[in-house]
Amino acid sequence: MKTTVTLVHKNCDKNCRICAYGAMQAVDYVEVRRVVETLMRRGFRVHLYDFYVRKESILIYRLTRQFEANNPGWLNVTADFDPEPQDLAYLNGLRTAIAISLHGSSSAVHRKASGKDDFEAIVRFLGNFRKRFRLGLGVNCVVSRHNVADLPAMIERCKTFDLDFLELIPLGYSGNATAVLGPSAVLTADDKRAVHRLLTASRAALPFRLELDAIWGPDFVNDESPRCRFFAPPVPGTYCNAGVNHFAIRLNDMQVFPCPCMAGIDSMAVGRVDGHDNASFAAFLANRQRLEEPCRSCDRFADCQGGCRLTAMSDFRIAHGRDNPCAGFSSCLYNLAGAAEGGAG
Numbered sequence: 001m002k003t004t005v006t007l008v009h010k011n012c013d014k015n016c017r018i019c020a021y022g023a024m025q026a027v028d029y030v031e032v033r034r035v036v037e038t039l040m041r042r043g044f045r046v047h048l049y050d051f052y053v054r055k056e057s058i059l060i061y062r063l064t065r066q067f068e069a070n071n072p073g074w075l076n077v078t079a080d081f082d083p084e085p086q087d088l089a090y091l092n093g094l095r096t097a098i099a100i101s102l103h104g105s106s107s108a109v110h111r112k113a114s115g116k117d118d119f120e121a122i123v124r125f126l127g128n129f130r131k132r133f134r135l136g137l138g139v140n141c142v143v144s145r146h147n148v149a150d151l152p153a154m155i156e157r158c159k160t161f162d163l164d165f166l167e168l169i170p171l172g173y174s175g176n177a178t179a180v181l182g183p184s185a186v187l188t189a190d191d192k193r194a195v196h197r198l199l200t201a202s203r204a205a206l207p208f209r210l211e212l213d214a215i216w217g218p219d220f221v222n223d224e225s226p227r228c229r230f231f232a233p234p235v236p237g238t239y240c241n242a243g244v245n246h247f248a249i250r251l252n253d254m255q256v257f258p259c260p261c262m263a264g265i266d267s268m269a270v271g272r273v274d275g276h277d278n279a280s281f282a283a284f285l286a287n288r289q290r291l292e293e294p295c296r297s298c299d300r301f302a303d304c305q306g307g308c309r310l311t312a313m314s315d316f317r318i319a320h321g322r323d324n325p326c327a328g329f330s331s332c333l334y335n336l337a338g339a340a341e342g343g344a345g
Contacts, residue, residue: 004232005044006248007035008263012051014078015176017115018103018142018185020264021051022176025252029056032251036063047231049248049260052078058087067094073231074099074138079121088132097136097164100125104141105153113147126161136164143195144171144185151198158208165209168195170216173314174264183318193336196221212333215261217307220300220334228308231260238288239304243281249273258284261310267323268313284309287325294335295328307332 009032010024032048039046040063047066050057053075061067067075074097081100083091091098102122103113110119129137139158143151151168158166171177173186187195195212200222203210212219218226218239227234232246242259247270249256250263254273258281262268270284291306306312307329316327329335 002043002045002245004047004246005039006047006049006231006246006260007032007251008049008248008257008260009251010051011054011057012078014116016101017176017180018113018144018171020172020175020177020261022179022264024175024250024264027251029060032056032060033063035249035251036060040064045232047073049073049231050076052076053081053083055084055087058083058090061094062090067096070095075135076100076140077125079118079125081125092134094135097138098129098133099138099140099167101140101142102126102154104147104150105157106150109147109150109154113142113144126163130162137162138165138167139163140167140169142169142171143187143191144177144181145187145191146185148187148191148195151195152202155198155202155206155210159206163208165211166206167211167213168199168216169213170195170311172215172261172264172310173318174262186318187331189331189336192216192331192333196333196337215308215311217311217329217332218300218304218334220303221337226304237303237305239307240309242309243270243284247281259310265310265314268310284325290326292324292326292328294330294332298335300334 009027010021011026015022036046036048046064048057048060048064077098077100100122102110104110107119111117141154170187171185173183177185199210199212214228214230220226226239228240232241235241235244238244247256247258248260248263255269256271256273257263257269270281288305295301295306311331312327312329313323313325315330316324
C-alpha cells in the first residue's frame with residue numbers, strides 16, 4: 001500500500017475559536033507546489049489539506065489528482081467560495097464532496113462556537129449549492145460544550161438543507177482550544193455518551209447521513225466497520241493509520257507528524273523534513289504495544305490497537321497536564337458504553 005503524505009496548510013484567515021491549527025501560518029503556493037512535486041518524485045501519494053479551497057488549491061489538486069479517485073477526504077470551503085467556470089467544471093467531475101462548517105442551529109449558537117458572524121452567509125451558500133455544484137454536500141459541525149446541547153436543533157435545521165451528510169467533530173484540545181477556549185470547552189464523557197445516543201436514535205430516520213468523525217475513536221457498540229478513513233485508506237488490524245501508511249507535514253515549518261490532526265500540537269511531532277526523509281515512526285508505533293488502561297485489558301484491543309491516538313493523548317493532557325504517548329483511550333465510545341452499562345462486552 002503506497003504511503004500517503006498529507007500536507008497541512010492553514011490557508012484560511014478566519015482563525016475561528018475552535019480551530020485546531022490556530023498558530024499555523026500560510027505558505028506561498030509556489031513553495032507548496034515544490035514540496036508536492038518533490039514528494040511525488042519520491043513515490044508518495046500526496047494530498048493537500050487546505051482549510052478552504054481557492055484557485056491555487058485547485059491547481060495543486062490537478063497535480064496530485066487526489067480527488068480523481070475514491071478519496072476519504074473532502075473539499076473544505078467557506079461561504080464565499082465562487083470558482084471560475086473552468087475550475088467549476090473540473091470540480092464537478094471529481095469523486096469527493098464539498099463540506100462547509102456550521103456550528104449551530106442559529107446565528108447565536110454558531111457565533112458562540114466559532115466567534116464568527118457568518119451564519120447567514122453559510123445558510124445562503126447551502127441553499128444555493130445545487131444550482132451550481134454536482135458534488136456531494138456536507139456540513140461539518142465541531143461539537144464543544146458551547147453547542148452540544150444544541151445538536152438536536154442543529155439536526156432539525158440541517159433537514160432544511162439538501163445535504164448528503166452532517167459530520168460531527170469533537171473539539172480537540174489543540175490550537176485555539178488551548179490558546180483561547182481552555183479545557184472547559186472540551187466535551188465530557190457524559191457529553192460524548194449523549195452524542196452517541198443521539199446518533200443512534202436519529203440517523204436511521206434522517207434524509208442525510210449523520211456521522212461521527214474518526215477522531216471520536218472506534219465505535220464497537222453498533223458500528224461493524226471500525227476503521228479510521230480520515231485522509232488515507234484504512235489499515236486492516238488497526239483503527240488508526242497514523243504512522244502506518246500515512247503521515248503529515250506541517251508546511252509552515254516542515255515538521256512531520258504521524259497524523260494531520262496532530263499538526264496543531266508541537267509535542268506530537270516526530271521529526272522535521274530538511275531535504276531528507278529523516279522522520280522515524282518506530283517509537284510512535286512501538287508505544288501501541290505498551291498502551292495503558294482502558295486499552296490494555298479491553299476485549300477489542302486486538303481489533304483497534306488503541307483507537308485514535310490523537311484523542312487518547314489529548315484526553316491525557318487535559319487530565320494530567322503532560323504528554324503520555326502510551327495513554328489509553330479513556331473516552332473511546334466502546335469504553336464509555338461499557339462504563340455506563342457495567343461492562344463493554
